[in-house]
Every structure is written in structure tokens, then in C-alpha cells.
Amino acid sequence: MSEKPTAAQNSRQLDTSIFRTDRLMNDGRTIRYYDSKETSRTAEDLRPTEEPAKMGELRLDPLLNEWIAYAAHRQHRAFLPPKELCPLCPTTGGLLTEIPDSHFEVVAFDNKNPSLAPAGSEWALPTLSGPNTSTTGAAGKCEVICFSDEHHGSFGSLSLDRILLVIKALRDRTQEISALPNIVQVFPFENRGEEVGVTINHPHGQIYSYSYLTPRTEKMLNTARAYHAQTGRVLLDDVVAREIKDGVRITAENEHWVAYVPYAARYPFEIHVAPRKSVADLTELTMDQLNAYPEIAKRVLLQLDGVFNVEMPYMAAWHQAPVSVGRDVLRLHWQITCVRRAPGKLKYLAGSESAMGAFIMDLTPEQSAEQLKAVAIKL
Amino acid sequence: MSEKPTAAQNSRQLDTSIFRTDRLMNDGRTIRYYDSKETSRTAEDLRPTEEPAKMGELRLDPLLNEWIAYAAHRQHRAFLPPKELCPLCPTTGGLLTEIPDSHFEVVAFDNKNPSLAPAGSEWALPTLSGPNTSTTGAAGKCEVICFSDEHHGSFGSLSLDRILLVIKALRDRTQEISALPNIVQVFPFENRGEEVGVTINHPHGQIYSYSYLTPRTEKMLNTARAYHAQTGRVLLDDVVAREIKDGVRITAENEHWVAYVPYAARYPFEIHVAPRKSVADLTELTMDQLNAYPEIAKRVLLQLDGVFNVEMPYMAAWHQAPVSVGRDVLRLHWQITCVRRAPGKLKYLAGSESAMGAFIMDLTPEQSAEQLKAVAIKL
Numbered sequence: 154m155s156e157k158p159t160a161a162q163n164s165r166q167l168d169t170s171i172f173r174t175d176r177l178m179n180d181g182r183t184i185r186y187y188d189s190k191e192t193s194r195t196a197e198d199l200r201p202t203e204e205p206a207k208m209g210e211l212r213l214d215p216l217l218n219e220w221i222a223y224a225a226h227r228q229h230r231a232f233l234p235p236k237e238l239c240p241l242c243p244t245t246g247g248l249l250t251e252i253p254d255s256h257f258e259v260v261a262f263d264n265k266n267p268s269l270a271p272a273g274s275e276w277a278l279p280t281l282s283g284p285n286t287s288t289t290g291a292a293g294k295c296e297v298i299c300f301s302d303e304h305h306g307s308f309g310s311l312s313l314d315r316i317l318l319v320i321k322a323l324r325d326r327t328q329e330i331s332a333l334p335n336i337v338q339v340f341p342f343e344n345r346g347e348e349v350g351v352t353i354n355h356p357h358g359q360i361y362s363y364s365y366l367t368p369r370t371e372k373m374l375n376t377a378r379a380y381h382a383q384t385g386r387v388l389l390d391d392v393v394a395r396e397i398k399d400g401v402r403i404t405a406e407n408e409h410w411v412a413y414v415p416y417a418a419r420y421p422f423e424i425h426v427a428p429r430k431s432v433a434d435l436t437e438l439t440m441d442q443l444n445a446y447p448e449i450a451k452r453v454l455l456q457l458d459g460v461f462n463v464e465m466p467y468m469a470a471w472h473q474a475p476v477s478v479g480r481d482v483l484r485l486h487w488q489i490t491c492v493r494r495a496p497g498k499l500k501y502l503a504g505s506e507s508a509m510g511a512f513i514m515d516l517t518p519e520q521s522a523e524q525l526k527a528v529a530i531k532l
Numbered sequence: 533m534s535e536k537p538t539a540a541q542n543s544r545q546l547d548t549s550i551f552r553t554d555r556l557m558n559d560g561r562t563i564r565y566y567d568s569k570e571t572s573r574t575a576e577d578l579r580p581t582e583e584p585a586k587m588g589e590l591r592l593d594p595l596l597n598e599w600i601a602y603a604a605h606r607q608h609r610a611f612l613p614p615k616e617l618c619p620l621c622p623t624t625g626g627l628l629t630e631i632p633d634s635h636f637e638v639v640a641f642d643n644k645n646p647s648l649a650p651a652g653s654e655w656a657l658p659t660l661s662g663p664n665t666s667t668t669g670a671a672g673k674c675e676v677i678c679f680s681d682e683h684h685g686s687f688g689s690l691s692l693d694r695i696l697l698v699i700k701a702l703r704d705r706t707q708e709i710s711a712l713p714n715i716v717q718v719f720p721f722e723n724r725g726e727e728v729g730v731t732i733n734h735p736h737g738q739i740y741s742y743s744y745l746t747p748r749t750e751k752m753l754n755t756a757r758a759y760h761a762q763t764g765r766v767l768l769d770d771v772v773a774r775e776i777k778d779g780v781r782i783t784a785e786n787e788h789w790v791a792y793v794p795y796a797a798r799y800p801f802e803i804h805v806a807p808r809k810s811v812a813d814l815t816e817l818t819m820d821q822l823n824a825y826p827e828i829a830k831r832v833l834l835q836l837d838g839v840f841n842v843e844m845p846y847m848a849a850w851h852q853a854p855v856s857v858g859r860d861v862l863r864l865h866w867q868i869t870c871v872r873r874a875p876g877k878l879k880y881l882a883g884s885e886s887a888m889g890a891f892i893m894d895l896t897p898e899q900s901a902e903q904l905k906a907v908a909i910k911l
Contacts, residue, residue, distance in 0.1 A: 210896075212795060212796040213796060214794070214795075214796035214798070215755075215759075215767065215770075215771055215795075215796070216752055216755060216756075216767065216768070216771065216794075217748070217751050217752060217755055218751075218755045219889070219890075219891075220890070221796045221797070221798055221891045221892075221893060222890070222891070222892045222893065223892075223893050223895075223896050224892060224893070224894065225894060225895060225896050225899065268884070268892040269892075282755075282758070282759070282762075283759055283762075283763070283767075283770070284767065284770045284771040284773075284774045284795075285770070285774055340883070340884070340887070340888055342883035342884075342887060343883075344880075344882045344883055349880055349882055350878070350879075350880025350881075350882045351882075359883065361883070361884050361888075361890075363888075363890060365890075367884075367888035367889055367890040368888070368889035368890065369596070369887065369888050369889035369890075370888060372596050372597075372889075373595055373596060376594075376595060376596055376597045376661075377595075379661070380594075380661070380662055383661075383662075384662070388594065388595065388662070388663065389595070391594075391662070391663045391664070392594055392595065392663040394663075395663045395664055415593070415595075416591060416593075416594075416663075417591040417592060417593035417594070417598075417600045418600070419593070419600055468882060468883050468886055468887060470883055470886075470887030470888075472887070488887060490886065490887070499729070500729075501723075501728055501729025502729075502881060502886075503723045503728055503729045503730075503847060504719070504721035504722075504723055504738065504740070504847050504849055505647070505719070505721075505740050505746075507847055507849075507869065507881075508719070508721060508748065508847060508849030508851070508867060508869070509719055509740075509742075509746035509747070509748050509749060509849070510598070510746055510747035510748035510751075511598075511599070511601070511740075511742060511746040511747065511748075512598075512600045512601070513600075513601045513602075513603060513647040514600060514601065514602045514603070515603065515604060516602075516604060517589075517602050517604050520604065
């Protein structure tokens with residue numbers, strides 16, 4: 154495994170404001186500390202050694218030709234632990250957590266109960282179709298990224314400097330994971346709120362890296378390819394151009410980024426955030442684009458919390474071009490979808506959305522953009 | 533509108549055990565009473581006349597080439613009303629409901645706040661792609677079907693005779709709606725439980741009829757067509773043959789139907805129910821197949837309630853071949869998906885499922901089939 158740290162400390166500077174130190178965990182997993190200044194990271198994982206989790210399996214759904222991953226060992230994972238048992242808090246006193254050190258800024262570590270796990274280089278995704286297929290190992294990689302050692306808070310309540318460190322860490326993770334065997338696409342995301350199934354409240358995100366093209370990315374790729382073949386143009390560039398031209402659905406913008414409720418949003422509150430100069434993935438962002446991200450990210454997330462003056466449950470997804478296909482037509486954007494449609498009401502994906510994939514919305518995108526823009530923001 | 537009843541009563545016998553009477557509602561909508569024996573239905577809708585709901589709009593999501601429907605008037609629809617205000621109970625005493633009569637068996641009526649509504653014959657779905665499209669009217673049809681005039685209960689707790697009346701009514705609705713202008717596919721479904729967003733607890737289902745091919749049906753159609761081109765065979769027939777051969781995931785069966793947890797299920801508890809002799813849609817079911825359905829439907833739903841001895845929240849979806857395409861390769865099946873993965877835990881469609889369409893499961897289909905089969909059923 155190319156990314157395993159050696160026994161000796163393995164700290165290095167990634168750019169002027171980010172340092173990385175890799176450490177081994179008790180069961181052979183790796184934890185990576187991302188620090189804004191050079192910091193000694195020597196704390197040992199003192200928990201008893203455990204068996205690493207078993208790899209799950211992939212099965213092909215013959216009706217839709219889509220892979221489904223099974224990770225039966227995950228059924229008993231941590232479920233809404235109280236702060237004093239939180240596995241994402243730093244190790245202090247008697248509490249031995251996933252993070253051996255007693256203070257940290259940002260850490261990324263291999264998920265203890267991964268849905269997708271690294272397979273050897275002999276693994277290959279079988280080409281299957283039809284109803285008479287057999288299973289294969291659920292190759293891929295799942296990481297957890299903690300945004301802070303404070304149990305309370307959220308991505309939007311972090312300082313601008315910390316948000317910058319998070320985005321740079323995600324960029325480093327994308328770069329490293331993209332080079333691993335069997336990885337087809339890298340997907341960083343954050344779920345926020347018990348309403349969307351969050352099982353640990355400590356501010357954190359996840360990075361799922363798949364050994365197969367996900368159904369949505371595949372469809373976005375086919376759509377972008379058809380548009381490129383027809384017009385010679387990159388679809389997301391023209392989508393953003395239309396949003397800028399229409400103007401009415403833009404909720405925040407700065408020199409390098411634009412945030413909008415898309416013309417055909419699927420959720421009561423859905424925001425897309427894209428760089429004005431488009432790139433394939435996080436690794437291609439310039440330093441200027443990176444530096445301008447925290448301000449728009451914080452603005453967008455505070456707008457969401459301000460709409461109903463309650464913490465907005467959301468899913469924030471980084472759409473990136475896959476590792477080796479479609480990099481000429483697919484473009485990075487950050488999609489935030491919210492299921493709250495009114496203070497006491499959630500949007501459910503019921504019959505039409507779940508069974509048919511046909512979305513029905515109660516609010517127009519212009520209505521939700523107006524509500525978002527009306528929120529007074531203090532950064 | 534070809535299906536509007538005349539002012540005179542318009543009752544007719546559909547087969548030996550089902551009679552239909554159409555009546556007009558106060559705002560011009562139609563209610564259809566389905567009775568197991570000839571019944572006089574003359575009650576008038578005594579509510580004040582209201583304006584019919586405005587038609588919503590369709591927008592094309594350019595990133596996925598999918599239609600999204602907007603029905604902004606729906607934001608203020610009934611939300612978990614108490615029994616004494618339930619709009620799906622019969623009209624009694626001072627309560628004037630959607631159903632003018634004081635007793636009924638099964639009724640189907642046009643939704644008061646439809647997401648999709650009939651358009652004139654001049655309406656046509658535009659052929660669009662790319663980011664610079666404009667909106668069109670949300671043509672289609674939404675109906676509500678009440679299974680009983682009792683407020684409490686569920687589809688699974690109905691008598692076998694009543695379940696038969698419901699399936700025959702759905703069949704009649706499919707036949708009639710399929711002949712209307714602009715209708716591309718007819719989708720009967722039932723959501724059960726507040727956990728999946730049910731806003732009225734009275735036992736009922738819905739029928740969404742779309743003016744466009746839904747994303748999931750389109751993908752199922754493409755997959756089935758490719759399989760047919762390659763093998764000359766109908767995909768669902770071979771899917772069911774594999775389930776029968778494997779055996780281990782079959783949870784119920786009778787002479788005409790088979791119920792199974794599919795080999796690549798997406799939810800903690802997912803059951804597909806298909807006729808042994810496949811058909812394109814409900815209208816093609818034989819009288820023998822219809823008569824054998826209530827027993828397997830009740831068995832399957834009682835198994836689900838028995839797994840954790842609590843009412844299982846579910847979405848039950850009838851997948852039918854579209855009205856005029858794919859009828860040679862797509863086949864009727866009833867898909868029931870449940871979001872409860874343990875007594876106090878729900879399965880959420882979080883980052884991977886929502887943003888990527890990539891499903892991750894905690895239970896294998898064999899594990900959930902075993903739990904379902906272990907439930908003792910008394911019909």
C-alpha cells in the first residue's frame with residue numbers, strides 16, 4: 154500500500170499554511186493530521202489491537218445495471234453517542250478515541266467500519282450485466298475527516314482559516330486517493346443533522362472513493378458528453394453562465410466563486426457552489442480559488458441556518474470528475490441539499506422520488522433563493 | 533375530458549365483484565366509488581365551491597437531463613390532521629370531507645393539490661436538452677385512492693376481499709388513465725408511516741401519472757432493452773427465474789405470485805412481488821392472478837410488521853410498463869421498500885445514495901429474507 158507511513162514520523166509541508174503528519178492506528182489504519190503550522194504529532198493509539206473490518210461485497214442490480222455495496226459489519230456502528238463517548242473527539246483522560254492526540258486541527262483517517270475497502274492490485278471490477286451474476290469484493294476506500302477537536306459546532310461555524318485547512322486537506326486526500334489502485338472516483342461529503350441520518354454529531358465529513366462509476370456520475374457524464382459532442386462546450390460552464398445571466402437565483406458570490414439555487418433544484422433548499430473558472434476536481438483549484446472558498450462557504454451555510462433560524466439539516470456533496478474518464482467534460486461543484494421545507498416539516502423522498510426518480514418540489518428555486526438572500530449574514 | 537361523468541348517475545359493473553359510480557365534486561373534480569356490490573351513490577359534495585388548483589411547471593435539470601415538477605401550491609396542504617379533521621374519512625355530521633358519502637368501500641378521486649394536472653390536447657412535452665431551456669406546464673394526473681372508510685388500519689390489515697377490490701380499482705384506474713392525452717406512464721403507490729413522509733394517516737394510496745418517462749423507468753427500459761437485444765429474453769422473467777432457483781430469498785409464494793428480497797436489494801427490507809406469468813401492467817392480469825394477489829399481499833405486509841413487532845414504514849410501488857413504449861420488455865412488479873433497519877434505527881439516503889445514487893446496505897438480502905420468513909403469519 155503506497156500510502157502507509159513508515160514507523161518513523163512522516164511530517165511534511167504541503168504549502169505555506171498546511172502541514173501533514175501520518176500516524177498508524179492500533180489496527181493498522183492510518184490517521185493524517187493536517188495542521189496550519191508545523192506541529193509534532195507523536196501520540197500513540199493506546200487502544201487494544203483489533204481485527205480490521207472484513208471487506209463487504211458488491212452485487213449488480215440487474216434491473217438497473219447498478220452496483221449495490223453490502224457492508225453487513227456496519228449494522229452495529231456507533232449511533233448518536235453522547236459527547237463523553239464520542240469517537241471523533243480527541244483522546245483525553247480515560248477516553249481513548251479514534252484520534253490519539255489530545256488536540257488537533259483537522260484529521261483524516263480510514264473509516265473503522267468502511268463500506269468500501271482497499272483491495273489488492275489483483276482485484277478488478279468485473280464487467281457484468283443481466284440477472285445471473287455473482288458477487289465481488291466491495292473495493293474502494295472510506296475515510297472520515299474531522300473538522301475540529303470541538304465536539305459542538307459545524308462546518309459553517311468554523312473560522313475562515315479552519316475552512317481553508319479543511320478544503321486543502323480534501324484536496325490532498327483527493328490527490329492521494331486518486332493514485333491508489335481500483336479507485337474510479339473520489340467523493341468528499343458532509344451530512345449534517347440527525348434528520349439526514351447523522352449518527353455522530355461531532356463536526357466531520359467523509360470521503361467515499363468508489364471502484365465503480367456511481368449511477369449519478371455516470372448519468373452526468375453521459376449528459377455532459379452529449380452536450381459537448383453537440384456544442385463543443387462544457388455543460389457546467391454554460392449552466393453557470395445561465396445562472397449568472399438570470400441572476401435571480403444567485404445567493405452569494407465573490408471574485409472566484411458563485412453560489413446559486415439551480416434552475417431545476419430538487420430540494421426545498423438546494424445550493425450549488427462552483428468556481429467561476431471551472432476545474433475538473435479539487436486538485437486543480439488554484440491558490441486564489443482555494444483562498445476565496447472559505448468566505449463563500451461560510452456565507453452559504455449561514456444563509457441556510459438563517460432561513461428558519463434553526464440548524465438546517467443538509468447533505469453537502471463535492472462532485473468531482475472521475476479519476477480517469479470524463480475529465481474534459483465534468484466539472485467540480487459543491488452541491489448542498491436540504492430536506493427542511495418549513496420549520497416543522499421535512500421533504501421526504503417518497504413514492505415518486507424513491508421509486509421513480511421523479512422529483513416533485515413544493516417551492517420554486519426563485520422562492521427559496523429569495524428566502525436565502527433575505528438572511529442577514531455576519532461572517 | 534372524456535372521463536367526466538354526466539350529471540346523471542353513472543354506475544356500471546366492471547366484473548362480477550366490482551361496481552363503479554362516478555360523481556362530481558364541488559370544484560369539478562371526479563370521485564369514483566368502487567363497490568363490491570351494486571350500491572346507490574348519490575351524496576352531493578356540500579362544501580363551498582373552490583377554485584381548482586393551478587397547474588405547476590416542469591423544468592429540465594440540465595446536468596442529468598431529467599424533468600423536475602414544481603407545485604408551489606402544495607406547500608400548505610393538510611399535514612397530519614387529527615381523525616376528527618381527516619379529509620379522507622367519509623362525510624359525517626359536521627365534517628365535510630373529500631368523500632361526500634357517509635360510507636364507502638374504495639374510492640379514487642382527483643388530488644385536490646395535484647403535483648401533475650391534466651393539460652389540454654394542445655399540450656406536448658417539448659424535446660429539450662442543455663442549460664438554456666424554459667419551463668412547461670406540469671401535465672399529468674394525480675389521484676388519491678382510499679382503501680377504507682375506517683381511519684385506522686393499513687393496507688395489510690384489510691380483508692382479503694377488500695384488497696381484491698383495491699387491486700381491481702387500481703387496474704381500472706390504469707386502464708382509464710392510460711387512454712388520456714399526454715399520459716406516458718401510470719404509477720400507483722402507497723407510502724405508509726410518518727417516517728416516510730405520510731401527511732395523512734388514513735389508509736390510502738396515490739396514483740401519479742406522468743407526461744414524461746421517469747428517470748428510473750427510463751433506465752429500467754434501457755437495461756431491459758439491452759438484455760432483450762442480447763438474449764432475446766425478457767429481463768424480469770429471468771430475474772424471477774434466478775430468485776426461484778436460488779430459493780433462499782423467497783419470502784412468500786402461491787400458485788400465481790412470488791415474493792422475494794431481490795438479490796441486490798437497496799433497503800434493509802425490500803420485497804418484490806411478481807406474477808409467475810409476467811404481464812406488462814395491471815390491466816393484463818388475468819382473473820386468476822387478481823384473485824391470488826390478496827393472499828400474498830397480506831402475507832408480505834404482515835411479515836414486514838412482524839420483523840420488529842412495530843408497524844413497518846414502507847413505500848409500495850407498482851412498476852408498470854409505460855403506456856406506449858417498452859411493453860414488450862418491461863414487466864409489472866410490486867416493489868416494497870422499508871427504511872427501518874432496526875427497532876430504533878432508520879436507513880437514511882445520505883451522501884452516497886442521495887448525491888451519487890450509490891446504495892450502501894447494512895444487511896444482506898439473505899439476512900433480511902431470513903428475518904421475514906421467521907415471522908409467524910395468521911391471515
